[in-house]
Amino acid sequence: MAIFDLLGRRWAMGIIWNLSKGPATFRALQGCCETISPSILNSRLKELREAQLIDRSLDGYHLTSMGEELFLLLKPFGAWAINWAQQIGPEIGSR
Amino acid sequence: MAIFDLLGRRWAMGIIWNLSKGPATFRALQGCCETISPSILNSRLKELREAQLIDRSLDGYHLTSMGEELFLLLKPFGAWAINWAQQIGPEIGSR
């Protein structure tokens, strides 16, 4: 259940998703999750680093081996989500 | 990304996880996610119903066929999380 708490925080899965494409800098992550606040991004990065899912290096943040494993579990969601979005309609995410 | 927003809300994945074991009543869900507020539970149930992942019937809430599919994707997280918890240590989830 703890993993659901960690991943359940906003943007956490989005960050992992974006990092799966390769290392990214702070501002790059800020750009892809368009509306994220830098303070929140920093919090998430700190939490994910403590959870040893991501790490820093010279070319920015990247997934650890454990983070990669997690992404493999997360990956099928992409295809499923497309299917789901088509069945539901375009504007469910209206918060 | 919309699916990450939906599932990223607190308890959303926990509710799906618990419903995968079979239909459950409102108060039963309140019991298994021990500290959830009824107002929040109701919000999540409403959102998940709008997303057509769960539905109501006489014996309480249950997953739809789409919800079942989603759970199949979610299922491997259980095993992975146990592994992860052992490597990280017991008290990461300390919010």
Add this chain to the structure above:
DNA sequence: CTTGGGCGCTACTATAATCATAGCACCAGA
């Protein structure tokens, strides 16, 4: 009939998380 208990849910306030914006410190190149 009434009354008591469980259930699904709503209302309300307080606390915590998140957003949005501004800006600092650092470094590289011109």
Add this chain to the structure above:
DNA sequence: TCTGGTGCTATGATTATAGTAGCGCCCAAG
């Protein structure tokens, strides 16, 4: 030195969640 980019922190406003109380409904026992 100055300019621009990057990583990040600080602050106040906004939103979500927690926690508690309680309503209306139904059913069964008295």
